[in-house]
Each structure stands twice: as structure tokens, then as C-alpha cells.
Amino acid sequence: MKRDRERKKDQNTSSSSSMHPTKAKEMNHSLPDSGGMDELLEVLGYKVKSTDMADVAQKLEQLEMVMGDDGVLQLSDTVHYNPSDLSGWVQSMLSELNTSCNDVVLGGECSSGNMIDFGGDKVVANNDPYDLSVIPGGAIYGSTTEESRVIKRMRSEDVSSDMMPPESPRPVVLVDSQEAGIRLVHTLMACAEAVQQDNMKLADALVKHVGILAAAQAGAMGKVATYFAGALAQRIYKIYPKDGLETSCWEILQMHFYESSPYLKFAHFTANQAILEAFAGATRVHVVDFSLNQGMQWPALMQALALRPGGPPTFRLTGVGPPQPDNTDALQQVGWKLAQLAETIGVQFEFRGFVANSLADIDASMLDIKPSEVEVVAVNSVFEMHRLLARPGAVDKVLDSIKAMKPKIVTLVEQESNHNGAVFLDRFNEALHYYSTMFDSLESSALSQPMSQDLVMSEVYLGRQICNIVASEGTDRVERHETLTQWRTRMNSSGFEPVHLGSNAFKQASMLLALFAGGDGYRVEENDGCLMLGWHTRPLIATSAWKPSGIES
Amino acid sequence: MLNDHIDILIEILQKLDGRSLSTAACVCKQWHAIVRNDSLWEHLCFGKMSLTPSLGVRSVVTSLGGYRRLYMLCVRPVVTRLKKRRVNNGETELVKRVWDKREAELSLSLFCVEYYERLFSDGGEPTAKSLKFLCTTVNVGM
Numbered sequence: 234m235k236r237d238r239e240r241k242k243d244q245n246t247s248s249s250s251s252m253h254p255t256k257a258k259e260m261n262h263s264l265p266d267s268g269g270m271d272e273l274l275e276v277l278g279y280k281v282k283s284t285d286m287a288d289v290a291q292k293l294e295q296l297e298m299v300m301g302d303d304g305v306l307q308l309s310d311t312v313h314y315n316p317s318d319l320s321g322w323v324q325s326m327l328s329e330l331n332t333s334c335n336d337v338v339l340g341g342e343c344s345s346g347n348m349i350d351f352g353g354d355k356v357v358a359n360n361d362p363y364d365l366s367v368i369p370g371g372a373i374y375g376s377t378t379e380e381s382r383v384i385k386r387m388r389s390e391d392v393s394s395d396m397m398p399p400e401s402p403r404p405v406v407l408v409d410s411q412e413a414g415i416r417l418v419h420t421l422m423a424c425a426e427a428v429q430q431d432n433m434k435l436a437d438a439l440v441k442h443v444g445i446l447a448a449a450q451a452g453a454m455g456k457v458a459t460y461f462a463g464a465l466a467q468r469i470y471k472i473y474p475k476d477g478l479e480t481s482c483w484e485i486l487q488m489h490f491y492e493s494s495p496y497l498k499f500a501h502f503t504a505n506q507a508i509l510e511a512f513a514g515a516t517r518v519h520v521v522d523f524s525l526n527q528g529m530q531w532p533a534l535m536q537a538l539a540l541r542p543g544g545p546p547t548f549r550l551t552g553v554g555p556p557q558p559d560n561t562d563a564l565q566q567v568g569w570k571l572a573q574l575a576e577t578i579g580v581q582f583e584f585r586g587f588v589a590n591s592l593a594d595i596d597a598s599m600l601d602i603k604p605s606e607v608e609v610v611a612v613n614s615v616f617e618m619h620r621l622l623a624r625p626g627a628v629d630k631v632l633d634s635i636k637a638m639k640p641k642i643v644t645l646v647e648q649e650s651n652h653n654g655a656v657f658l659d660r661f662n663e664a665l666h667y668y669s670t671m672f673d674s675l676e677s678s679a680l681s682q683p684m685s686q687d688l689v690m691s692e693v694y695l696g697r698q699i700c701n702i703v704a705s706e707g708t709d710r711v712e713r714h715e716t717l718t719q720w721r722t723r724m725n726s727s728g729f730e731p732v733h734l735g736s737n738a739f740k741q742a743s744m745l746l747a748l749f750a751g752g753d754g755y756r757v758e759e760n761d762g763c764l765m766l767g768w769h770t771r772p773l774i775a776t777s778a779w780k781p782s783g784i785e786s
Numbered sequence: 787m788l789n790d791h792i793d794i795l796i797e798i799l800q801k802l803d804g805r806s807l808s809t810a811a812c813v814c815k816q817w818h819a820i821v822r823n824d825s826l827w828e829h830l831c832f833g834k835m836s837l838t839p840s841l842g843v844r845s846v847v848t849s850l851g852g853y854r855r856l857y858m859l860c861v862r863p864v865v866t867r868l869k870k871r872r873v874n875n876g877e878t879e880l881v882k883r884v885w886d887k888r889e890a891e892l893s894l895s896l897f898c899v900e901y902y903e904r905l906f907s908d909g910g911e912p913t914a915k916s917l918k919f920l921c922t923t924v925n926v927g928m
Contacts, residue, residue: 492915502895527906529899529916536898537891540842570905577849578898579842687918744892748867749919 414454417446421458421665424465429658433469440465453672460696461665464703473704483697484526484563489690491529494675495749496774499757499766500615501530502745503776504644506738508611509537511642515609517547521600521638523592523614525552528567530615532574539578548575549583549608551600556588564588592617593627597637610640618720619647622713632727636781642732643779647720649765649772652702653713664702667773671695674768677754717763717775724779732778733762742766795820800829804862827853831861832890847894850901859900859917860893 420443427436440462447458467473491497512518518538522530531550538545550571554564564586575582589595602610612635621628635643650667654660675691701712715723721731739759746755746766758765758772765772799810799821807830811821820826828844831853847856868889896917903916 492918495919529902532898532902533895536846536895539846540840540891540894542840544842570902573905574898574902577901578846579849740888741892744868744888748864 413446414450417443417450417454417458418665420446421461421465422662424462425658425661428465428468429656429661436465436469440469453676454669456692457665457669457672457699460668460692460699461661461703463696464700467700467704473709483694486690486694486697487526488529489687490694493685493687493691494678495746495755496766497529497615498745499742500646500774500776501533503734503738503742503764504613504615504646504778505530505534505537506741507642507644507732507734507776507778508534508613509541510735510737511611511732512538512546512609515546517549517603517608519549519551519603519608519610521551521553521610521612521640523553523612524617525554525564525567525586528552528571530613531571535571535575535580535582536578539580545580547581547583549585551585551587553587553589553592553595556590562586591624591627592621593624593630595631596634600638602638605639605641610638612638612640612643614644615646616648618645619653619713619715620711622653622715623708623711628723629727632724632729636728639781641780643729644776645720645724645779646774646776647717648714649716649767649775650714651716651719653715661703664699666771668695668699670768670771671773674754674773678749717760717765717777720775720777724777728782729779730782731762732780734759734764734776734778738764738776792820796826799826800833802830804830804857822854824848824853827857831857843894847897850897856893856897860897863917864889864893864896 420439424436424439424443427433427439443458443462443465447455447462449455450458487497508520520531520534524530535545535548538548550568552564552567557563568584568586572582572584585601587595587599602608618628618631621631648667650663652660652664652667654663672692672695675688698712701710702714705711724731739757742757742764746757749755754769756767756769756772758767760772760775763775763777765775767773795817799807802810807821807826811818828847832843847853850856900917
């Protein structure tokens with residue numbers, strides 16, 4: 234790279250003496266016709282117009298000056314600003330860009346020894362303060378006590394005064410990737426804040442910029458940012474696409490998510506362990522599953538029941554699922570497959586499927602619940618209950634229905650994050666942290682090659698959740714995740730008491746995670762009788778078990 | 787000739803690990819037939835366990851595909867993975883220990899999930915994807 238720059242410099246210095254436009258044209262004519270492109274550079278794969286050569290060389294020089302030998306931005310004096318006033322910072326940044334100092338930044342005439350001074354008291358002279366032409370170096374991330382701004386000092390000694398400044402400053406994205414990642418996050422957050430304040434013009438400008446930054450960012454961070462940027466764009470432009478994805482497609486996506494990461498497996502195994510323990514000694518058992526999907530949770534439970542000492546009980550499963558667009562009876566198909574399995578392993582099995590738009594449409598009387606002396610009931614919900622929070626009163630109705638079923642145990646698995654706050658910006662920030670961690674964990678599993686189908690599908694699956702959290706409102710916003718603490722409060726006040734998941738569940742979960750190749754980052758944590766699966770220090774999903782208060786266990 | 791004393795041959799084969807058993811199956815037609823006998827693989831799966839599994843296990847495993855399949859798909863990868871214990875400095879070391887009941891139960895559960903998943907593909911795929919996570923990955927030079 235350096236040699237090329239020097240070569241360009243040489244070319245430049247040789248042509249700088251002949252910068253006269255007519256001379257430049259002459260030079261063009263003297264070269265063989267290469268469409269106006271510089272021939273030498275074209276050999277290397279760079280398409281640069283001969284007429285642009287001086288310009289490009291100048292920019293490269295200045296970039297090089299600013300970056301220094303090791304590619305790190307030259308940090309000089311910093312100025313402190315109020316870190317919590319993100320939009321004020323962006324505003325002042327933009328206003329500065331449009332004053333006379335504008336053309337100093339990266340390419341353009343500048344007087345020697347100029348420092349770009351982001352004093353906040355400059356008046357906006359330009360009538361379009363949202364013209365994001367250049368974004369200079371961003372804030373230093375990490376310390377919560379101060380966010381300092383980098384000021385680039387332009388070393389202008391090498392800039393020869395006979396260089397022509399360009400017509401207008403062109404955007405240049407600097408290459409230090411760590412800083413780029415930080416800037417990406419900050420721009421995302423600034424955009425969300427603009428949306429929060431209903432400043433759609435600013436938000437529009439910022440979201441476009443996020444798109445550029447995200448595309449340049451490699452790895453999990455870039456992907457997450459792309460999904461969040463897309464969701465923000467939908468919110469800003471008020472595009473709410475009808476949920477185009479068929480339910481069956483969604484189930485396929487979830488299957489890929491099931492296969493490529495331990496989250497669903499963890500959920501199934503821990504819930505099953507609690508149910509198995511609750512079913513000890515029973516001869517007839519009934520599971521009401523609010524999250525049947527493909528029924529992947531139940532083979533393992535059925536196998537454990539088949540092999541328990543004393544033989545298996547009669548196993549009845551009631552599955553609840555959403556209506557299928559093509560009217561196929563997906564639930565019955567699942568039931569049929571489970572029946573085949575049951576027959577193979579010698580378990581007496583009965584299945585009933587219920588199609589419902591919402592869990593609140595089901596009540597206990599529909600389910601043919603037998604008295605508790607005859608049949609032991611378990612209710613299971615994996616990543617479903619939070620959807621009820623979109624409609625007022627729905628979750629209470631469902632919890633009452635559950636109590637009416639007189640279950641011995643209720644297993645609840647939910648995302649461990651609050652994406653249901655009243656303030657949009659809070660939801661956004663929570664979701665950004667949560668899904669960044671999630672994407673990170675998917676990316677790091679050695680199982681997935683960078684562009685493997687499972688990984689991509691899993692990300693699409695999560696991306697839909699992101700879109701719903703950020704772009705939807707009202708009854709459309711169904712991904713209303715809440716933390717374990719919030720669910721605990723709700724369950725306790727609705728007449729349920731906790732059932733502790735035992736050490737068996739913990740050990741089995743730990744063992745399951747140990748099987749995941751490259752999954753060194755996954756952590757199982759016990760939290761007052763509940764189990765949480767997380768990535769490094771961040772818990773991501775939580776399993777808890779409950780029973781109606783006052784029922785003997 | 788060893789082949790005249792099948793019972794001794796089986797005694798010897800029972801001492802082998804999975805890899806050697808598979809190699810033994812390639813020796814000759816007679817050995818191939820003997821090694822395919824599922825009871826050898828049952829011995830491999832549960833013979834060294836601290837607790838012998840209940841009688842019901844055999845019928846369940848057989849109907850889900852047999853002990854050889856169980857070994858290949860679940861037991862071998864599970865044991866291999868769990869044998870590696872992380873030491874404090876981040877390295878892994880191999881720990882020789884007897885396979886325990888809990889690991890056996892987990893393997894059986896995974897085996898059952900795999901059987902179930904195959905039901906969906908109508909016999910198209912030989913191994914369902916739910917066990918993909920147990921496969922060792924090949925690091926294609928990054």
C-alpha cells in the first residue's frame with residue numbers, strides 16, 4: 234500500500250507542476266486510450282481517472298498524515314462535553330461541519346496549524362444542518378464518567394499550497410475498526426434518541442449513515458447494527474409491512490435457531506426436568522403446551538418417561554398453535570409424528586391440537602381437564618407468554634385459565650431482558666445490548682462457518698424480533714420481553730408460588746452446554762431456584778417453574 | 787483357528803473400543819457379521835457404566851435404531867466431548883473416567899430427539915440435523 238501511495242505521490246509531484254487543466258488534458262491524450270483511467274493504477278486494479286489523480290493523491294496524503302504509521306488516529310487535546318446529551322452533541326457536530334472549518338477536514342485547503350475546534354457556541358450559518366457530509370472521529374467509548382472528543386490536528390506542513398481543493402468535501406470513513414464499531418453504536422443510539430424526540434429529519438440522516446457504517450463493520454456487530462438500522466428505518470418512514478413471513482417459514486427459522494444454538498435445547502431440557510420431577514409417581518399425565526411448534530421438546534420427555542422405573546404413564550399432550558395461512562393442520566401433523574414416536578418407544582399417547590390466534594382465546598373448559606386424582610397436569614410455555622402483554626388483561630386471563638387447570642407445575646421460559654418499557658429509547662438500548670450479545674454468541678460458536686445457512690437463518694429469526702421491538706407499536710408489538718424479576722412479581726401476585734428447579738436440572742444443563750463445541754462462553758447460572766443461560770456475564774434466557782399457591786406438592 | 791471359537795472371539799471383541807470394533811468389521815465376512823451384532827455395541831455403550839441400565843432400555847434403544855447407531859451418533863461424541871476437562875489456564879486435558887448414568891440419560895434423550903426429527907424428513911436424511919452440534923468441526927484455515 235505504501236509503495237502505491239508513493240508512486241501516486243511521484244506521479245502527483247510530476248504532474249503538480251503541470252496542474253494546468255489544458256496540460257492535464259494533454260497528458261490524457263498522450264496515454265493510450267484507457268477510457269480516461271490512469272493506466273498504471275489500472276494495472277494494479279485501481280480505477281482512477283487521470284483528471285482526479287491530484288485530488289486522490291492529496292486525500293491519501295492527508296489520510297496518511299492523520300493516521301500515522303500505525304494506522305491509529307493521532308489523538309491530541311480533548312474537549313469534554315456533556316455525555317448524556319447525545320442529540321446536542323450531534324447537533325453541535327453537524328453545525329460545526331457547515332461552518333467555514335468544513336473544508337479543513339480531510340481534503341481541502343487549510344491554513345497551517347489549524348485545529349478543528351468544536352466549540353458549542355458557533356452559530357449555524359448553513360440552512361441545512363442535516364447535511365452529513367463528513368463525520369470526524371467519534372467519542373472514546375468505555376468510561377462512563379467522561380466521554381471525550383477527539384480533535385484531529387491537521388499537519389499542514391506537507392500540504393502544498395498549489396493543490397486545488399475539491400469541489401465539496403467527500404465522505405471518508407476512517408479505517409480503525411474498533412473506533413468504527415464504537416461510532417456505529419453511538420450513531421445508532423443517537424438515531425434512536427432522535428426518534429424518541431420525534432426529530433425525524435435528524436433521524437433520517439442518521440439512519441442512512443448507520444447503514445453505511447454497518448455495512449463496513451465486520452462480524453456480529455455489523456449484522457446486529459444492520460437489523461437495528463432497518464428496524465429504525467421502518468419506524469421513521471412508517472413502513473409497517475404486513476407480517477409477510479408465513480407461520481411455516483417462521484417455524485423453519487426457529488428450527489435453524491434450534492439446531493445452531495443451545496438456547497432452545499436448554500429451555501426444553503430444563504423445563505422437561507421440572508415436569509419429570511412433578512410427574513413422579515403419576516400413572517396418567519397431561520401436558521398443556523402453549524408453544525408446540527414442531528414438538529421438539531417432547532421426544533426427550535417421552536423417552537425419560539418410557540425409561541423411568543415402574544414404566545411409563547399414559548401421556549396426553551394438548552398443543553396450542555397459531556392458525557396456518559394455507560389451512561393445513563400443522564398441529565395434527567406434529568401430533569401424528571409424536572404418536573409414531575410414542576408407539577416406537579412404548580408409551581401410551583394421546584394428542585389434541587388447538588388452533589388459536591392468542592392464548593387468551595383458550596380456557597380450561599375446552600381442554601377436557603381431568604380431576605387431579607386421575608391425571609397430573611403440567612403447563613408449559615417457551616417464549617410465548619410475553620406476547621400476551623400486548624393486549625391489556627390478556628395475561629391475567631391466561632393465568633386464571635392456568636389456575637383453573639389445577640396444574641401440578643407450570644414451566645415458563647422467557648428472554649431475560651426488559652423490552653417492554655414505556656419509553657422507546659429505553660427499549661431500544663436494552664434490545665441493542667441484548668441482541669448484540671446474542672449475535673455474538675451465535676457467531677462465536679465454532680459450529681457455524683461464517684456464512685452457514687443455520688447461522689444466517691438464526692440471525693433472520695432474531696432479526697424479526699428486533700424489527701418487532703423497534704418498529705412496531707400497540708397490539709402489533711408482541712415481542713414484549715420482560716425479565717425474570719418482572720415475571721416473578723407477576724406470577725407471585727397472580728396466585729402462584731415458585732417451584733425450585735433442582736440440582737439435576739442444573740447438572741444436566743451444564744452437561745448439555747459442555748457438549749457445544751466452541752461454546753466456552755455459555756454459562757448456566759442458578760438464580761434463587763431458577764436457571765439462566767447466558768453468554769459470558771450476560772444472562773439471556775431464564776427458566777422458572779411455578780405452581781398455584783395453596784396446592785399440596 | 788480363532789474363527790472356530792466364536793465365543794472367545796466375542797470375548798476379545800468386547801474389550802475393544804468403538805474405533806477398533808469398526809476396524810475389526812473390515813477383516814473378513816465372518817467378523818463383519820459378528821461385529822454387526824448389536825449386543826457388542828450395547829456392551830460398548832453400557833458395559834463400563836457404574837450402574838447397569840434398566841431392562842426397558844434395550845427395547846427402547848433397539849426400536850430407535852440400535853446400539854451401534856446410538857454409539858456412533860450420541861455416545862461417542864458425548865463421551866469425547868465430556869472427557870475433555872478445562873483446566874484453569876484455558877487448556878483442555880483428557881480425563882479418563884467411567885461414563886456415568888447422567889451422561890447415558892442425556893445421550894438417550896438426544897438419540898430420541900434425532901429419531902423424531904428423522905420422522906419429519908420421511909427417511910430422506912440419514913442423520914437429522916439436531917445432532918449436528920455434536921460433530922467436531924474442521925478448522926478450515928482462517
